[in-house]
Amino acid sequence: MLSVEMYPSLTLGPQRIGECFYRDRQAPAQMPLFPPAACDVAAKALPPRMLVPPPAPNDPSTKTPKDEVKMELENASLWKQFTSVGTEMIITKKGRRMFPGLRLKLSGLNPSLRYILLLDIIPLDNSRYRFQSGGWQAVGGAEARLPDRVFIHPDSPATGAHWQSRTISFHHAKLTNNTLDSQGHIILHSLHRYQPRIHVIEARDVLRWGGGQHSFVFPETQFLTVTAYQNNKITELKINSNPFAKGFREDGMNSKKQRDARQKRKISDVIETLDIVNCDPCDSTELLQQPVTTGTDLQALTLASLPPLPNPSCGFRPEGACYQDTLVPEQPLDLGQAFMASQMSDIGISMAGGMQGMPGSEVANMIERSDTMGEPAYTSTFPAVQANSSFPSAPLPQSSFSSLPIPDSSDTSNPQPIDYPSILSSSSTTTPLLQQTSFTFPTPPPSNSCSPQTLLSSSSPSANTYHTIPETINPHTPADTSFPAPPSTCQSGLQDQISAHSLLAQPNQPLQGEPIARGNNSPSDQSSAAFIYPNSLPANPDPAPVTAQSLPNYNHPPAPSLPCSLPAHGAPTSFAFPSVPPHMQNLSFSNVSPGSAHHALHFQNMSHQAQAPSLAAAFPPSSFTHPSSSLPHPHPPFQPSSCFAVSSSFQQSVSSASSMAPTAYPQNMPNPSTSSYPPVEIGGIPQFNPTAHYRPEMVLHHPSLLPQLDPSLPSNLPSSTPPPALYSAFPSYPLRLCQDPHSSLSIPFRHLYRQHQHGHAHPQGSYLDMSTRAVF
DNA sequence: TCAGCTCACACTTTTGAATAGC
DNA sequence: AGCTATTCAAAAGTGTGAGCTG
Numbered sequence: 001m002l003s004v005e006m007y008p009s010l011t012l013g014p015q016r017i018g019e020c021f022y023r024d025r026q027a028p029a030q031m032p033l034f035p036p037a038a039c040d041v042a043a044k045a046l047p048p049r050m051l052v053p054p055p056a057p058n059d060p061s062t063k064t065p066k067d068e069v070k071m072e073l074e075n076a077s078l079w080k081q082f083t084s085v086g087t088e089m090i091i092t093k094k095g096r097r098m099f100p101g102l103r104l105k106l107s108g109l110n111p112s113l114r115y116i117l118l119l120d121i122i123p124l125d126n127s128r129y130r131f132q133s134g135g136w137q138a139v140g141g142a143e144a145r146l147p148d149r150v151f152i153h154p155d156s157p158a159t160g161a162h163w164q165s166r167t168i169s170f171h172h173a174k175l176t177n178n179t180l181d182s183q184g185h186i187i188l189h190s191l192h193r194y195q196p197r198i199h200v201i202e203a204r205d206v207l208r209w210g211g212g213q214h215s216f217v218f219p220e221t222q223f224l225t226v227t228a229y230q231n232n233k234i235t236e237l238k239i240n241s242n243p244f245a246k247g248f249r250e251d252g253m254n255s256k257k258q259r260d261a262r263q264k265r266k267i268s269d270v271i272e273t274l275d276i277v278n279c280d281p282c283d284s285t286e287l288l289q290q291p292v293t294t295g296t297d298l299q300a301l302t303l304a305s306l307p308p309l310p311n312p313s314c315g316f317r318p319e320g321a322c323y324q325d326t327l328v329p330e331q332p333l334d335l336g337q338a339f340m341a342s343q344m345s346d347i348g349i350s351m352a353g354g355m356q357g358m359p360g361s362e363v364a365n366m367i368e369r370s371d372t373m374g375e376p377a378y379t380s381t382f383p384a385v386q387a388n389s390s391f392p393s394a395p396l397p398q399s400s401f402s403s404l405p406i407p408d409s410s411d412t413s414n415p416q417p418i419d420y421p422s423i424l425s426s427s428s429t430t431t432p433l434l435q436q437t438s439f440t441f442p443t444p445p446p447s448n449s450c451s452p453q454t455l456l457s458s459s460s461p462s463a464n465t466y467h468t469i470p471e472t473i474n475p476h477t478p479a480d481t482s483f484p485a486p487p488s489t490c491q492s493g494l495q496d497q498i499s500a501h502s503l504l505a506q507p508n509q510p511l512q513g514e515p516i517a518r519g520n521n522s523p524s525d526q527s528s529a530a531f532i533y534p535n536s537l538p539a540n541p542d543p544a545p546v547t548a549q550s551l552p553n554y555n556h557p558p559a560p561s562l563p564c565s566l567p568a569h570g571a572p573t574s575f576a577f578p579s580v581p582p583h584m585q586n587l588s589f590s591n592v593s594p595g596s597a598h599h600a601l602h603f604q605n606m607s608h609q610a611q612a613p614s615l616a617a618a619f620p621p622s623s624f625t626h627p628s629s630s631l632p633h634p635h636p637p638f639q640p641s642s643c644f645a646v647s648s649s650f651q652q653s654v655s656s657a658s659s660m661a662p663t664a665y666p667q668n669m670p671n672p673s674t675s676s677y678p679p680v681e682i683g684g685i686p687q688f689n690p691t692a693h694y695r696p697e698m699v700l701h702h703p704s705l706l707p708q709l710d711p712s713l714p715s716n717l718p719s720s721t722p723p724p725a726l727y728s729a730f731p732s733y734p735l736r737l738c739q740d741p742h743s744s745l746s747i748p749f750r751h752l753y754r755q756h757q758h759g760h761a762h763p764q765g766s767y768l769d770m771s772t773r774a775v776f
Numbered sequence: 777t778c779a780g781c782t783c784a785c786a787c788t789t790t791t792g793a794a795t796a797g798c
Numbered sequence: 799a800g801c802t803a804t805t806c807a808a809a810a811g812t813g814t815g816a817g818c819t820g
């Protein structure tokens with residue numbers, strides 16, 4: 001049985017972006033655990049001027065429901081089961097659905113307004129993985145990022161009432177490894193880690209987007225793409241959970257037994273044909289035995305390895321003695337069933353007790369069903385599930401909301417999710433000041449991922465127990481009493497009841513709608529937590545060491561060698577992300593602590609492929625541990641079932657704030673002023689610069705694309721045209737609207753593509769055509 | 777040689793058209 | 799004629815394993 005130590009992150013309730021901080025008391029520093037803007041690609045996709053202006057302060061009428069948008073992952077428990085093993089997603093040339101799928105519940109929308117739901121999938125890190133020795137290891141750098149595609153929920157746009165009245169499923173989204181895919185599937189690289197994101201965008205009308213947007217990320221939905229399952233446990237889970245794979249279950253017609261039997265029959269038929277004179281076609285048993293003695297060597301060899309064919313005429317069950325005695329030794333207990341059963345016992349679903357004798361598949365189904373029945377089904381007991389998690393056991397990063405009434409971990413009686421907005425609103429309200437905060441997240445050198453590090457150890461003593469990498473734990477690290485350790489019990493329910501919030505209002509303005517509660521320390525801390533995360537950026541796991549260093553609860557030994565300095569808690573901190581839009585390059589977060597020193601993070605060994613603290617950094621990979629050859633610590637803890645959300649309002653605030661703060665550039669990053677980043681052209685098409693990576697944000701903000709959204713919009717950029725930006729880690733692509741000829745929607749689009757702006761320079765030049773044709 | 781990928785296969789569920797009944 | 803329920807076949811979604819590829 002694992003304890004909180006092994007999966008401490010489970011103990012935290014849903015956290016807002018602003019809460020996702022690593023904090024080290026001894027070395028007061030804080031950095032966002034999960035960059036809010038990381039999931040705000042949609043927000044970035046919208047030109048700032050198309051965004052609804054932030055409501056005026058102190059105007060109750062301006063508080064819109066969007067400020068309270070919440071999203072839950074209905075089948076979070078199922079996802080967590082996969083995550084505990086190390087979720088693998090098959091990708092095929094023709095496209096493969098995700099399983100588990102994304103089943104979501106939305107609330108807090110304005111019933112009368114229309115919204116568009118988007119799904120995109122971003123890399124979690126910059127590594128390629130290989131399944132070795134029962135675990136996933138990073139074996140090299142990631143392949144060049146492919147054009148990002150965004151899947152628009154077929155119901156989009158639909159009213160808030162529509163979205164809130166049903167479970168939202170993205171099961172139609174398909175994943176492919178075909179870089180030339182023309183079906184509109186999401187293109188991913190095999191053997192890479194990814195994180196799905198969901199974006200809720202308010203659509204004022206079909207063609208004109210406006211209003212705010214919210215982005216949600218469920219850490220447990222991260223996965224590793226494969227073309228064939230590597231981990232048998234995943235296969236078992238899939239078979240037991242996916243109805244389409246029912247045939248592969250133990251009792252299915254496509255089970256190994258049945259397949260062997262079929263193969264045997266086929267061989268028997270061949271033998272019968274070849275040796276029909278000596279065989280009684282009605283006695284398959286004889287047929288099976290004869291070949292060994294009378295058939296060819298090949299036949300004998302083949303049949304010798306097969307179980308005797310059950311006699312179809314005698315009603316003899318293959319599962320009976322016939323197979324048991326002859327088949328290759330099988331595990332007495334279906335691993336999948338055992339796993340599921342064990343999970344169930346831990347999950348604590350009310351009906352779990354009655355499921356002891358159920359087949360794994362049924363258990364899985366019940367779990368699936370229970371997912372849709374409400375959070376309480378598993379929330380309070382989910383930690384147990386995580387006991388089997390292969391996630392690193394690193395303690396959860398402490399929330400900067402130290403003063404927040406974090407639910408007692410031991411209190412499992414209340415599975416209800418914490419209403420953070422309420423909590424926060426009840427606390428002191430400090431207008432988030434985002435200035436003077438500077439964090440620089442350059443990209444780690446590719447070499448970082450070249451040192452294999454076992455991500456998932458299948459050699460755990462228990463088949464269902466996955467221990468974390470020992471070196472990630474430092475038992476001697478003193479606990480930070482000011483930041484209570486995560487509750488021993490996962491408020492998974494809480495965590496799954498993710499809340500999207502409008503984190504920030506305009507700088508220097510009171511928060512609109514939902515005031516952000518402040519911890520005693522630094523109210524703005526939380527807000528600062530909601531820093532802009534470079535969209536479309538491959539997550540960079542390498543900040544992990546930094547976070548680890550800053551997180552006492554991680555129990556990580558200090559990394560003195562790490563050439564970085566973390567801003568003291570409450571100290572002014574700025575986050576500079578080379579790949580974020582220029583106007584977001586500098587996130588300035590005013591800290592409550594007056595006079596605190598200004599600190600900037602520097603990763604000297606980072607490459608030019610600047611990457612912001614990634615999702616990987618935000619949540620420790622389930623069974624995937626990013627290797628950090630040069631970095632002593634694994635990923636920061638991951639917040640299972642927590643949803644990180646960011647709203648456009650924050651972006652705006654950040655954007656505004658950034659304008660007030662000096663821009664911080666990575667040391668090894670080119671000066672934006674001299675960067676080859678293409679200048680924004682007003683009313684024109686961006687110049688194609690084959691040597692420069694286009695930043696999607698820039699392209700997206702480019703007016704040349706706006707006519708597609710709203711022809712009436714002026715073609716000139718807003719006065720706040722962002723300055724030139726640094727190269728992004730990967731080439732990114734502008735959003736494009738493509739009409740789906742097959743869609744029954746009245747809306748003339750279904751999929752969004754962040755299209756490669758300079759596809760000619762991209763290996764996948766075919767994407768160039770996507771600008772002129774709808775690709776579905 | 778081998779890791780990774782592709783494809784055909786058998787099975788299952790889903791979907792939608794056709795039909796029957798009220 | 800219109801609606802609902804049922805049936806059926808095709809389509810689509812599964813994992814498997816052999817074969818191919820670089």
